[in-house]
Amino acid sequence: MEVITTTGLTAASALLGVEVVERKGAGHPDTLADGVAEAISRAYSRYCLDEFGAILHHNTDKTSLLGGAADVSFGHGELTAPVQVLVNGRITAALGDHAIPVADIVTTAARDYLASALPLLDVERWMEVRPRLTQASSPGAVTGPDAAEREASRQRWFSPRTLDDLAERHRMFSNDSSAGVAYWPLGIAEQLALGIEGHLTSEAFRAEHPYYGTDIKLMVVRHGPRVQLTACVPQIARETPDLDTYVARRTQARDLITELASRIAPEHHVTVWLNTRDNDSRPELYLTATGSSIESGDEGVVGRGNRANGLISMLRPWSAEGVSGKNPVYHVGKLYNLAAAEAARRLHEETGLDCAVVLVSQSGRDLTDPWQAIVQASGANAIGAARVRRMVADVMDDLGTLREQLLDGKLATA
Known part of the structure; x- marks a missing residue:
């Protein structure tokens, strides 16, 4: 992990002269889309843990909602066309011969979430769930005469025969080159x-x-x-x-x-x-x-609304990643944004400085070893690289707790 520390950047400070x-x-359509995607990921993950002891590959972070139609007047309001939930993504449909009831998991999670978020929406009558899910691998699966025998290869990314076909069980690595961004305290x-x-x-x-x-x-x-x-x-x-x-x-x-x-x-x-x-x-x-x-x-x-901290702060550093619905095991677009937030908070508590943290991943690199860690602080002197390295390492060692909070619904993603 390369550490870069800088100072004096106003975007890292809660004392900005101007904020936008x-x-x-909670009821905004973009926030609802984030909530549905995360609820589905959480329900699917829980099913996998209960049945297999491990979370299988999935991502629902391209989910979108299409609005219905309504007739409203003073004293009266009813829907005349349903809200449509388009669950776009990839979900492993079976582990070996054990078929997973993906459609039921997706539909139930989406209905339960929207019923809770919008109690006046009759989800049985005025909501349609349309799963549009595939099991295609990302680029990297090269076919050949020995492809069927390979363990934990791209060939088995969404069609594992056993848990041994999950590559992250052999080595936990970053699934993408991306960046997680956060800052503390709030303005x-x-x-x-x-x-x-x-x-x-x-x-x-x-x-x-x-x-x-x-x-x-x-x-x-x-x-x-x-x-x-x-x-x-x-x-x-x-x-x-x-x-x-x-x-x-x-x-x-x-x-x-x-x-x-x-x-x-x-x-x-x-x-x-x-x-x-x-x-x-x-x-x-x-x-x-x-x-x-x-x-x-x-x-x-998903990802069009609030960032992981629940805000869209125009003059602050932020990531365009859609955090909700990403796999909580190894998707850096989710984990690094949340880990950066924790690192920024801890650094502020230790130093009293306003801090912005950027954690940059490199596809294929060990998940707990970011490629780059950049910290911007508001003080006269930059925070020492050794302190940053220790803090980031501590946060990365605690990713298990972060995942538990996500699965328990105790950590917001929008």
Whole structure:
């Protein structure tokens, strides 16, 4: 592992003079796509562990959602066309003669996730799951007279005869040349985006305010102590009897966000705009049957929304990898982004400096030995290479714990 350390880069600092931060909420179609893909990977992994004691090769990180159609009016909201879940990817369908009920696993995981995320969506009636899965290997499987006899080769990547055909059981290596990127601590705008959306989509808030949906989107711009925040907050049609009620609750939501912002960032002046595309005279409003625009033609795609830390921070370092749905065993697009986050947090705790960490993989290299580790810190002096090397090694040695958190659903990927 080559270690590179630098200092003075403003992007590594939570004290940036300007922040531009977006958060797509729990009910946003892109966030839902991430959640479905990760739920399927988690369910498939659990099945494999229970049946075989090992996770077989799979990736569902190309999953997408196609929106349905809905009829909404004051006091009424229902779907008229189903949401479609396109599960695109590759999943091992059998271990030797043991067939895996892939279609059942995929369909059940997708339905269970969306039923939990959107309780007003009747997933039995208004959701279609369309698995589009293959077992084709990535490039590298070269045929020849002895190909059938090779152990743990590309020929057996998605058609293993036994667990011995899983190459990672012989040597755990990086599946790709990629990079994981993270930083710590969060800036004020980032704290606002996460804190406000998390509160408005929490179970407690939804129980108290059943007329708000969860397809909430926040865009936060901070310039010094001045913060400007635009929020989109849907309302549930059947809980909203008329325009006056909608307008009153829109005002209520803006006041709630303003009050939350004052608690999260008491030393900043926050101005809040809400549902800025509403046109009350027509009316054209953010009124929904289920609380999400996925009901009415919007689409969601894995990796198009929040990064692994739940944010889209325009002026910070970040990776374009879609983390959700990737195999938690060896996919560096997932593991290195999450490991970089842990390394950045630990380095900040040790040094007090604001840190950005980039872990670069090299396809075929030992998974726990990144090709490059780059750390940018906010202090006058760069963090010593020996400290970085030790910290990254410690985090890599703890990948097993990270995987357990993923399988238990305790570690967010979007």
